[in-house]
Structure formats: C-alpha cells, structure tokens
Amino acid sequence: MSSERRPSGKHHGDLRRVLEETALDLVAERGVHGFALAEVCRRAGVSVGAPYKHFADREALLAALAAHSFREQHRRYEAAIATGSEPGEQLAAFAAAYVRFAAQERTLFELAFTAGLDKSRYPELMDTGTALFDMLMPIARTIAPDENDAFDLLVRIAAAAHGLALLTDQGLVRPGRDTSEATEEQAARSARALIDEARTAHPR
Template identity: 55%
Template sequence: MSNDVKRPSGRHHGDLRRVLEEAALELVAEGGPKACTLAEVSRRAGVSVAAPYKHFADRDSLLAALVQKGYAEQRDRYVAAMKRKVEPAEQLAAFARAYVEFAAEQRPMFELTFAAGLDKTKYPELLNAGAELFEVLREPARNLRNTEAGSRDLVLAVAAAAHGLAVFVLEGVLLNVSQAKDLAASSARAIV
C-alpha cells in the first residue's frame, strides 16, 4: 500500500470517538442495541477492529457513553419544556410531552437508555444521570404533594404513563406522534 493512499476523511484522526459513536447509533437504529458489536462499529467507521479500544474498554463502555449522552439530552429537553410552564401540573405535562417527542425523534438513544442491557452498577455515572433526571421532575411534584413518598409516586406515575405512550409510538400502536404527545400531557394532568 502506497503512502499516498488516504483513508476517507474523518475516519482516522481526532474525531474517532465521534465516528465510532455515530456508527454505533446507526447500528442501534437498524437493529436495536443487540445489533451493535465493536467489530461492526469498526467496519462502519472504516477503522481497524483495534481502533475502538483507544476510547472504549469494550462494547458496553461504548454504549454507556451513548446512554450518558442520551440522559444529558433528555434532561436538557425536559428542563427546557418545563421552564415554559409556571404551574407544577403543567410542568409535568410538558415533561410527558417532551418524553414522547424524545422517543420519537431520538429512537436509538431512547432504546439504548432502556434496552441496552447495561449493568448500571458497573457504570455509576448512569445511575447518577438517571437520579439527576428524576430530581428534575421531583421539584414540581413536591409542589403538588406534601411528602417525599407522595412526590416520588407522582413522578413515577407520570413517567410510567409517558414511557408507555412512547413505547406505543415506537411499536406502531400509535402512529400519530402529535396525538401521542397530547395523550401524554393529558395523562400527566389526570394523574396529578
């Protein structure tokens, strides 16, 4: 092989981590988390099978990094949606709407968050990110319920309703995302 032969742009320099993550998300989009292997990620990224190990200890480490990004994006979306509302019940309804929207718009990230099969005790940063996300929802719930247990139960009920509707959208039970978002918001209001 001549020294004049170049690899495709973006596949061999400082953005290797990003390229690997993008390839992994493509695989998840096509076949779910189980379809993502480091060998296939490497092939898609146009790098050697050893290249991912420069950034990730193994497949689960790659998926954990993506889940961490997914949690951060979810948190940003939920906080932004909730800030547009004043009343706590409407804040929770805005969260539920944003939850379904995230699942529909970011299906691979959503699936990784809930179906990657990661041992979260091995990745405490994921436990922390999930707890931070939960805490964002606790603030309006505390304004609606007098006890910690009551606010926790309210958050769980609203999140469970939103999650169920998000899964219905992804599974094709509900084909209209806008309708599912409206149902999530109205369900949250009814639960409150």
C-alpha cells in the same frame, strides 16, 4: 450527536466521536444488540484495537451512548418545563416532551431503556439517569410534599408517558394516522389526571 447524524470522513483525531456516531448508526439499523465492536471498527475505518483507547468493551461504548441519551433527554425536558410556571402544567409538559423524544429520537430512546446495562458499572450512566428525577422532584414535591408520594407521582407520570410512547411506536394508538401532536396531548392529559388525583389525596 443525534441518531440522524453520520460520521463524515475518518477523523481519527476525534476517534471517540467517530466510534460513538458509527455505533449509533448501527444501533439505528440493527438494534442495540445487533452488532459487534469489530463491526464498528470496520465501518469507522479503524483498527480493531482502536476502540480500547476509549472503551473497555462493547458494553462500555453502549453505556456512553446511553449516557448521551439521558443528557439529551434532560436538555429537552428542562426546556419543556421552562415553558410554564404552574407545577402541574410543568409536569404535563414533561410528559408530552417524553413521548416527543421517543418519536423523534427512537435510537437514543432504545439505547436508554433496552440496552440492559448494569448501571452500577457505569457511574456516569447512573448519574445522568438520576439527574432527570433530581430535576423533576422539586416540582413534584409542590404537589405531593411527602418525598415518597412525590416520587410515586413522578414515577406514575413517567410510566404513563413511557407506555404511551411504546404503544405509539408499535402503531397501537390510532394506527395509520399522523398522531404526534395528539399523542403528546394524550400524555399531558394522563399526567394532569394523575396530578389531580395526587392533589385530592394531599390537599393544601
């Protein structure tokens, strides 16, 4: 499922997929908070009671979409870090992939970070989000062996990439120019600077 896909026909035998894809379309059009569950039903061509076979409410549907976003991020970041073997370059590749995901999948990015969901209510959502850090922490620990320092490094890299993604989305980074590759390289440079700082603070 991607933010660019559309439901093809009324495949009620796969109701959950149809509802998720329809909701994703509405998020792309109107934002995370711009639609009601009844509208999803109307557009999908199902009864207003149909979603409750799979989702307790609108928030549960959004949680399913956000969990999908985190799984897709995990897949892309895993592929990015697999392109290298040196830990610093792996984390730089993660930072570049982060801003690439934000640019290519704006709807999924918005769902992951602006839905305002209570993660304690949705174990899958919490687990998929945590899995991203679990994948990256072993790499960060090769640079900053202390658990807290490694976590701090990872948070700072992610925060720098996230901020750059938001600034780019608002047209505040080289406005009016096609900057996808330049922005990815800028994210990688920021990550490398933070990694160099961490290595200086924690010499081997």
